[in-house]
Amino acid sequence: MAKVGFVGLGVMGGPMAGHLVAAGHETVVWNRSPGKMVPGATLAGSLDVLGEHCDFVFLCVNRTEDVQECLTKLTQRAKPGTLFADHSTISPQGAIEISNDLKAKGLRFIDAPITGGSAGAQKGQLTIFCGGDEATINEAKPYFDAYAKRAERVGGPGAGQMMKMANQIAVGGALLALCESLAFANRAGLDLKQTRELLSGGAAGSWAFENYGLKILDQDWTPGFSINNQRKDFAYCAEAAAQIGLEIPGTALVDGLLEALQKEGRGHETTAALYDIMSR
Numbered sequence: 001m002a003k004v005g006f007v008g009l010g011v012m013g014g015p016m017a018g019h020l021v022a023a024g025h026e027t028v029v030w031n032r033s034p035g036k037m038v039p040g041a042t043l044a045g046s047l048d049v050l051g052e053h054c055d056f057v058f059l060c061v062n063r064t065e066d067v068q069e070c071l072t073k074l075t076q077r078a079k080p081g082t083l084f085a086d087h088s089t090i091s092p093q094g095a096i097e098i099s100n101d102l103k104a105k106g107l108r109f110i111d112a113p114i115t116g117g118s119a120g121a122q123k124g125q126l127t128i129f130c131g132g133d134e135a136t137i138n139e140a141k142p143y144f145d146a147y148a149k150r151a152e153r154v155g156g157p158g159a160g161q162m163m164k165m166a167n168q169i170a171v172g173g174a175l176l177a178l179c180e181s182l183a184f185a186n187r188a189g190l191d192l193k194q195t196r197e198l199l200s201g202g203a204a205g206s207w208a209f210e211n212y213g214l215k216i217l218d219q220d221w222t223p224g225f226s227i228n229n230q231r232k233d234f235a236y237c238a239e240a241a242a243q244i245g246l247e248i249p250g251t252a253l254v255d256g257l258l259e260a261l262q263k264e265g266r267g268h269e270t271t272a273a274l275y276d277i278m279s280r
Contacts, residue, residue, distance in 0.1 A: 112151070128148045
C-alpha cells in the first residue's frame with residue numbers, strides 16, 4: 001500500500017488526515033506550527049523527509065506562497081512520479097505555474113480545492129474540484145474518497161481553482177443574502193428563529209441559511225470560515241475575474257463589508273459576523 005503524506009493540520013486538514021488514517025492508509029503528517037498531531041498517523045520530522053517517503057502528498061495550507069514554500073521543500077528528495085494534490089484555495093495562475101514547475105521535475109500535480117466547510121471536513125463529506133490530468137486525478141480518487149462525497153475533474157491545471165473562485169463568488173452572495181434578510185427581519189420585529197426556519201425551507205433556502213443562520217441566532221462568531229480567509233479568497237477571485245475580463249460587483253460589495261469588520265479587529269471571526277454590519 002502506498003504511503004500517504006498530509007501537510008497542514010488546521011480546521012480542515014486535521015479531520016481530512018484523520019479520515020485517511022481511519023480508511024486504513026499509512027499516513028505521514030506535518031504542520032507548519034508545532035503541536036498538532038493526528039492519532040494513528042506518523043509525524044514527519046521535516047517536509048523533505050515526508051516528500052521522500054510518500055508516494056502521494058496532500059496539502060491543505062493557506063496562500064499561494066505557502067503552497068510554493070512547502071512544495072520547494074517537499075520536492076527536494078521526492079521520487080519521480082510522486083503525486084502532489086493541493087487542497088488549499090490559491091490563485092488559479094499560481095496553480096498553473098506550480099503544475100508546470102512540478103512537471104518539469106518529473107512530478108505530478110493536481111489543484112484540488114475543497115468546499116463543504118469545517119463540518120464537511122469532520123464528516124468526510126467535502127466536494128473537491130480537480131484540475132489536472134484525468135488519469136492522475138483518477139489515481140488520487142481512492143484517497144479523496146476518505147474525506148469527500150464527490151471529487152470531479154473540471155479541467156486542466158488551474159481549472160480546479162477557477163471552479164473554487166466560482167464557488168466563493170456564490171458563497172459571498174449567499175452570505176450577503178442571509179445577513180441582509182435576517183437584519184431586515186430583526187429590524188421589522190419578526191422572530192429570527194422562525195424567520196430562519198420558514199425561509200430556509202422555501203425558495204430563499206441555502207447552505208448559508210442552514211448553517212450560518214444558526215450561528216447568527218446564537219451570536220456565535222467563532223469560525224468556521226474566518227473573515228480573513230474569505231477576504232483572501234475574494235482577492236484571488238478579483239484577480240481571476242480581471243484576467244478573464246469580467247466584473248464581479250456583488251463579490252466586491254461583500255468584500256468591502258467584511259473589510260469593515262476586519263478593520264475593527266474581527267478578522268478571526270466567522271464570515272456570518274457580517275450580520276453585525278447589516279443590522280446596525
